[in-house]
Amino acid sequence: MIESIVEFFKNLPPKKCTDCGETIEEQHECYGNKCEKCLGLFDM
Numbered sequence: 626m627i628e629s630i631v632e633f634f635k636n637l638p639p640k641k642c643t644d645c646g647e648t649i650e651e652q653h654e655c656y657g658n659k660c661e662k663c664l665g666l667f668d669m
């Protein structure tokens with residue numbers, strides 16, 4: 626059933642950064658468990 630799959634994703638809690646606890650935007654989910662800020666700091 627396609628509907629149950631949609632419900633599954635709707636009910637997923639938002640990801641949070643493991644460093645600062647900020648909610649991570651879904652478009653960055655491939656980066657893991659850190660937000661853009663912490664990733665940026667890590668990169669520099």
Ligand SMILES: [Zn+2]
Nearest residue numbers: 642645660663
């Ligand atoms: Zn962060």
